[in-house]
Amino acid sequence: MLFRLHRFFGNQxxxxxxxxxxxxxxxxxxxxxxxxxxxxxxxxxxxxxxxxQPTRGLLLEKSFYRLLGTAVGSAAGLLLLLCxxxxxxxxxxxxxxxxxxxxxxxxxxxxRSYASxxxxxxCAVIAMSGYQNQPLLYDIAFGRVACIIVGIIFATLVTAxxxxxxxxxxxxxxxxxxxxxxxxxxxxLLRQGRSNELVRAEHDLLTEISEIEGLLDAVGxxxxxxxxxxxxxxxxxxxxxxxxxxxxxxxxQLARHNEMDRRHRHWQDLLASHLEQLAESLECPxxxxxxxxxxxxxxxxKSHLPLLGETLADIVTSLQLVLAECNSLIHAPKERPVxxxxxxxxxxxxxxxxxxxxxxLTIAAVGVTWSISG
Numbered sequence: 073m074l075f076r077l078h079r080f081f082g083n084q085x086x087x088x089x090x091x092x093x094x095x096x097x098x099x100x101x102x103x104x105x106x107x108x109x110x111x112x113x114x115x116x117x118x119x120x121x122x123x124x125q126p127t128r129g130l131l132l133e134k135s136f137y138r139l140l141g142t143a144v145g146s147a148a149g150l151l152l153l154l155c156x157x158x159x160x161x162x163x164x165x166x167x168x169x170x171x172x173x174x175x176x177x178x179x180x181x182x183x184r185s186y187a188s189x190x191x192x193x194x195c196a197v198i199a200m201s202g203y204q205n206q207p208l209l210y211d212i213a214f215g216r217v218a219c220i221i222v223g224i225i226f227a228t229l230v231t232a233x234x235x236x237x238x239x240x241x242x243x244x245x246x247x248x249x250x251x252x253x254x255x256x257x258x259x260x261l262l263r264q265g266r267s268n269e270l271v272r273a274e275h276d277l278l279t280e281i282s283e284i285e286g287l288l289d290a291v292g293x294x295x296x297x298x299x300x301x302x303x304x305x306x307x308x309x310x311x312x313x314x315x316x317x318x319x320x321x322x323x324x325q326l327a328r329h330n331e332m333d334r335r336h337r338h339w340q341d342l343l344a345s346h347l348e349q350l351a352e353s354l355e356c357p358x359x360x361x362x363x364x365x366x367x368x369x370x371x372x373x374k375s376h377l378p379l380l381g382e383t384l385a386d387i388v389t390s391l392q393l394v395l396a397e398c399n400s401l402i403h404a405p406k407e408r409p410v411x412x413x414x415x416x417x418x419x420x421x422x423x424x425x426x427x428x429x430x431x432x433l434t435i436a437a438v439g440v441t442w443s444i445s446g
Contacts, residue, residue, distance in 0.1 A: 094124045097230035101223045111215030119223025129293035135224040137183045141190025142220045149198025150213040163439030167432040175428035179419045182289050243291045250280045258319045262344040266323035
């Protein structure tokens, strides 16, 4: 029994250490808020627990957006209570404000959406708490902001020193590696045709790209210089996915060519050799020259074999997108020029509208019940 307990606690040591640090941060923040005489000091303890993150960058960024959303929400709640006395009008105003915050939060990405949702939540808390305690209105509003600040400070002091930084160098190495492997996969596809081995390799590449994209926000958190590169990185990821999709279609088209004579094999091998060269030296000083050579190969193949040439031209076009994003990422311009490869992130306006309506109806139902019940 003792051996099992020792093994369990030994395996869970990092998690237990994080839990102990979080508990210490929450209790310290609660004690500080009580000592300062702030209204609702438990908000400080809640904040200290909420902002704890696995990496230091995420901790700092989430703390910033929580503080920003709380400040905006407190100001909005205070303004509503100073201007509105009727419970029904207050309910309508809260419905409108929370609908706006929820709608905007659904349109934003990352922790910026957290700030918008915090603004809506804090406004409701201040309005509901302050309406029945008008003499303590300012204490509640400013106490909320002060407790958030106290919670953030103590969470940072207690946990930041023990929270590791996200390795951005390792992340960029993974991105470079998956880019080279995608190009190498395309070269093998041209040489060997689509096989079970290449299907598994494609699945592994897609999995790796998905993991890299999932880590992007965490890696860039708390670093403004790196955040400026996130758009280029996302564009590169999109280009890699397009390259894999084009390669898959090209493999199917090449497999349908029953007359695979020497002319087909010559052009495919020629382009594959250039792809292999590019995969080995993606950071070479003149990747554009290799791309130009492959464009010429595709054009010449198209003049002799139209169907094969069109397939090779599609591959080269997709590859040029990848190279353009790699070049943009390597040089990291301060202001990226607008070009034909620029992509905009999707925003689901319809779903944001639905979420805003749902939030407004929920607050309306609660507010009307509150007004009628007195």
